[in-house]
Amino acid sequence: MKVIMYGVSDDERHHVQAWQDQHQDEIKLVTEPLTKETVALAAGFDGVSTKQVESLDEEVYQQLSAFGIKHLALRIVGYNIVNFDKAHAHGITTVSNVPAYSPRAIAENGLAVALNLLRKISVLQDRERRGDFTLPESLMSEEIYTKTVGVIGVGNIGSASAQLYSALGARVLGYDPIYRANYEPYLTYTDLETVLKEADIITIHTPLDDSTREMLGAKEFALMKPGTIFINQARGGLVDTEAMIAALESGHLGGVGLDVLSSESEFFWKVIEDPAQLPADYQRLAKMPNAIVTPHSAYYTQTAVRNMVMQSLEDIRRFLNGQKPLYVVDL
Numbered sequence: 001m002k003v004i005m006y007g008v009s010d011d012e013r014h015h016v017q018a019w020q021d022q023h024q025d026e027i028k029l030v031t032e033p034l035t036k037e038t039v040a041l042a043a044g045f046d047g048v049s050t051k052q053v054e055s056l057d058e059e060v061y062q063q064l065s066a067f068g069i070k071h072l073a074l075r076i077v078g079y080n081i082v083n084f085d086k087a088h089a090h091g092i093t094t095v096s097n098v099p100a101y102s103p104r105a106i107a108e109n110g111l112a113v114a115l116n117l118l119r120k121i122s123v124l125q126d127r128e129r130r131g132d133f134t135l136p137e138s139l140m141s142e143e144i145y146t147k148t149v150g151v152i153g154v155g156n157i158g159s160a161s162a163q164l165y166s167a168l169g170a171r172v173l174g175y176d177p178i179y180r181a182n183y184e185p186y187l188t189y190t191d192l193e194t195v196l197k198e199a200d201i202i203t204i205h206t207p208l209d210d211s212t213r214e215m216l217g218a219k220e221f222a223l224m225k226p227g228t229i230f231i232n233q234a235r236g237g238l239v240d241t242e243a244m245i246a247a248l249e250s251g252h253l254g255g256v257g258l259d260v261l262s263s264e265s266e267f268f269w270k271v272i273e274d275p276a277q278l279p280a281d282y283q284r285l286a287k288m289p290n291a292i293v294t295p296h297s298a299y300y301t302q303t304a305v306r307n308m309v310m311q312s313l314e315d316i317r318r319f320l321n322g323q324k325p326l327y328v329v330d331l
Contacts, residue, residue, distance in 0.1 A: 035054065
């Protein structure tokens with residue numbers, strides 16, 4: 001098969017080479033994302049894979065269809081970069097993603113950030129940089145086994161997170177429209193309002209679509225306990241960013257750990273020479289030591305990168321062989 005891969009990073013190249021050594025496929029690697037400016041490169045290829053935060057323009061679907069490409073393979077979990085109505089209208093029949101490339105990678109990252117905020121490590125470091133090595137009572141922290149953790153979205157990543165928190169002795173509550181009995185050993189299912197009101201740490205892991213966009217706004221943050229730690233490693237659009245920042249600035253939220261932002265396509269995975277050009281939401285967050293922002297890097301482990309490449313190429317292979325891809329996004 002002939003495949004073009006967009007948004008390729010250097011760390012993916014040796015995994016692609018390993019696939020080629022095994023399958024003798026022709027694979028073209030492109031560092032740029034898939035856009036209306038780069039889609040012409042896909043001419044003559046059988047399959048397309050991409051990893052990016054930029055949304056796809058309608059011209060991309062038109063061109064891919066004209067090239068005879070009917071399947072788009074995403075090397076990411078989230079699929080909000082795809083407009084499915086437009087994709088289907090232009091003959092893109094199948095979109096696949098990589099929902100289980102390494103749920104543990106993201107769960108471990110979320111736990112690390114939550115523990116940092118719980119134990120006020122970043123706040124302590126900020127004080128130390130200013131020459132203050134004292135320990136006022138306000139910096140006394142608590143231990144994770146005394147806490148209730150709320151998981152919003154109990155899928156692959158949410159359940160992995162629940163398992164880690166549960167192993168450390170925390171009480172874990174979970175909210176998800178789909179009940180999965182096999183996760184009961186790690187959490188107790190309940191409704192969203194109960195999660196918001198009772199959890200000391202809230203971590204969200206839901207897909208972003210029209211039904212979940214800004215599902216957490218001013219009303220939901222107001223329901224949270226004073227001092228709640230909020231972790232978002234899913235999608236920035238799940239949250240009303242202004243309401244979240246206001247709750248943090250007022251002291252109602254005890255801290256936030258964000259691997260995603262609504263504005264991330266403007267600066268994540270890029271070098272910004274002038275800090276004044278950074279989005280306003282990030283600039284406000286960067287001033288607060290109890291806000292930890294990372295550039296959509298929670299997934300970034302050797303295991304995850306390998307599996308993202310291999311699973312994406314395997315689904316392209318299956319589609320071209322007349323088989324159903326393993327990880328179809330069914331919308």
